[in-house]
Amino acid sequence: xxxxxxxxxxxxxxxxxxxxxxxxxxxxxxxxxxxxxxxxxxxxxxxxxxxxxxxxxxxxxxxxxxxxxxxxxxxxxxxxxxxxxxxxxxxxxxxxxxxxxxxxxxxxxxxxxxxxxxxxxxxxxxxxxxxxxxxxxxxxxxxxxxxxxxxxxxxxxxxxxxxxxxxxxxxxxxxxxxxxxxxxx
Amino acid sequence: xxxxxxxxxxxxxxxxxxxxxxxxxxxxxxxxxxxxxxxxxxxxxxxxxxxxxxxxxxxxxxxxxxxxxxxxxxxxxxxxxxxxxxxxxxxxxxxxxxxxxxxxxxxxxxxxxxxxxxxxxxxxxxxxxxxxxxxxxxxxxxxxxxxxxxxxxxxxxxxxxxxxxxxxxxxxxxxxxxxxxxxxx
Numbered sequence: 001x002x003x004x005x006x007x008x009x010x011x012x013x014x015x016x017x018x019x020x021x022x023x024x025x026x027x028x029x030x031x032x033x034x035x036x037x038x039x040x041x042x043x044x045x046x047x048x049x050x051x052x053x054x055x056x057x058x059x060x061x062x063x064x065x066x067x068x069x070x071x072x073x074x075x076x077x078x079x080x081x082x083x084x085x086x087x088x089x090x091x092x093x094x095x096x097x098x099x100x101x102x103x104x105x106x107x108x109x110x111x112x113x114x115x116x117x118x119x120x121x122x123x124x125x126x127x128x129x130x131x132x133x134x135x136x137x138x139x140x141x142x143x144x145x146x147x148x149x150x151x152x153x154x155x156x157x158x159x160x161x162x163x164x165x166x167x168x169x170x171x172x173x174x175x176x177x178x179x180x181x182x183x184x185x
Numbered sequence: 186x187x188x189x190x191x192x193x194x195x196x197x198x199x200x201x202x203x204x205x206x207x208x209x210x211x212x213x214x215x216x217x218x219x220x221x222x223x224x225x226x227x228x229x230x231x232x233x234x235x236x237x238x239x240x241x242x243x244x245x246x247x248x249x250x251x252x253x254x255x256x257x258x259x260x261x262x263x264x265x266x267x268x269x270x271x272x273x274x275x276x277x278x279x280x281x282x283x284x285x286x287x288x289x290x291x292x293x294x295x296x297x298x299x300x301x302x303x304x305x306x307x308x309x310x311x312x313x314x315x316x317x318x319x320x321x322x323x324x325x326x327x328x329x330x331x332x333x334x335x336x337x338x339x340x341x342x343x344x345x346x347x348x349x350x351x352x353x354x355x356x357x358x359x360x361x362x363x364x365x366x367x368x369x370x
Contacts, residue, residue, distance in 0.1 A: 004246065004247060004248040004255050004328050004329070004330065005248050005255065006248050006250055014199075014200055014207075015199055015200065015207055017209070017221075017223040018221070018223065019223050019300070019301055020223050020225070020301050022199075022200055022207050024202070025250060027250060029326055029328065030248075030328045031328070033325070033326070035325075035326040036202075036203065037250040037251070038202040038203065038204050038205050039250060039251045040205070040225055040251070040301075040302075041251075042301070045300075061189065062189060063189040063190050063191055064296075064299040064300065065191055065210060065212060065222040065224060066222070066224045066225070066226075066296075066299060066300070066301060066302055066303040067296060067299055067303055070189050070190065071296075071299060073299070076300075078300075108343075108354065109346075109349070110349055110350050110351045110353075110354045111249075111251075111252060111256075111349055111350045111351065112297045112298040112350070112351045113297040113298050113302065113304055113350075113351070114249040114251060114252055114256060114258070114349075114350045115204070115230075115249065115251070115261075115263075116204055116205050116225075116227070116251060117225075117251055117298065117302070118251040118252055119298055121351070140218070140220075141214055141218070141220040143189050143214065143215045143216070144189070145189065158293075161294075164294070164295055164296055164299075165295050165296045165297075165298075165299045166295045166296065166297045166298070166306070166351040166352070166355065167351070168295075169293065169295045169355060170351065170354060170355050170358060173355060173358035173359060173362060174358060176362055177358060177361055177362055177365065180362065180365050180366070180369070181365070184365070184369065
């Protein structure tokens with residue numbers, strides 16, 4: 001296989017925000033030509049698939065400004081600097097749903113959009129949820145509604161494009177697989 | 186349910202690149218407070234799950250500058266302005282793999298990272314592939330290796346974190362579901 005690596009010739013940081021940074025790199029391509037790469041730097045994030053004891057899943061409804069649309073997602077949030085993913089997972093589950101759990105299982109990690117962003121998302125499954133009396137507060141600029149769904153209701157939300165993002169679609173495929181494997185067991 | 190919408194008070198375009206734009210919006214939150222939203226605008230993209238007649242899948246190995254890493258993904262590419270997703274799908278499949286197909290099926294669409302980007306990804310399944318003698322050329326700054334994998338090989342690539350992005354992980358869950366349903370049929 002040919003080496004596909006691109007060597008950085010020059011790197012310029014154009015924007016440092018609260019959540020993302022924008023950097024433009026000039027690179028040397030494998031054939032020696034030069035090109036530019038527009039890169040979004042992101043601290044990484046964690047998402048949780050929270051199953052209830054009665055076989056439903058908890059989701060959160062949230063307005064997403066980039067989409068100008070309210071969608072329904074698995075709970076998620078960005079990692080603080082130096083934070084272990086499992087710590088983020090416990091915090092975000094409590095902040096966004098009001099639940100705690102001692103039964104977190106690491107499922108997988110993936111880059112959400114490798115063409116232009118380095119955001120790495122870690123996914124956990126949480127079971128054996130218990131309602132907390134005084135849960136951690138949501139971020140000051142975060143407004144959410146909690147939604148509990150059966151597999152059939154989730155299917156309807158996908159068809160209505162209310163479930164409409166990568167991590168939640170992944171969670172739904174994972175759920176279908178689980179249910180099919182349970183049926184077969 | 187409470188309304189979660191955020192009203193735009195002010196919008197500033199900070200960067201227009203070849204692939205992405207950066208915009209910062211000042212918004213009014215549901216409680217009347219103000220906040221800022223960092224938004225990446227992206228033209229949208231298409232990805233293809235290409236199945237071979239012998240039950241394998243074709244993937245492409247590509248260096249991803251934002252990750253500083255070479256990973257293996259389902260073929261994909263961004264949409265040109267005004268382009269129908271199916272047209273992008275046919276073009277990208279040919280450019281990236283050298284295959285054409287008359288059997289494209291639309292599978293689903295999802296936002297890759299709704300917290301900060303409006304990138305919408307459309308996914309198609311392609312079957313009945315035929316090798317083209319003189320395929321469309323890849324973009325001048327795009328270098329790829331074609332990789333054909335069985336389900337077991339794909340599983341290994343996931344464990345090695347060489348398959349490591351959302352759309353390809355979704356494709357793998359989809360593939361597992363298909364195989365399990367075929368077994369049960």
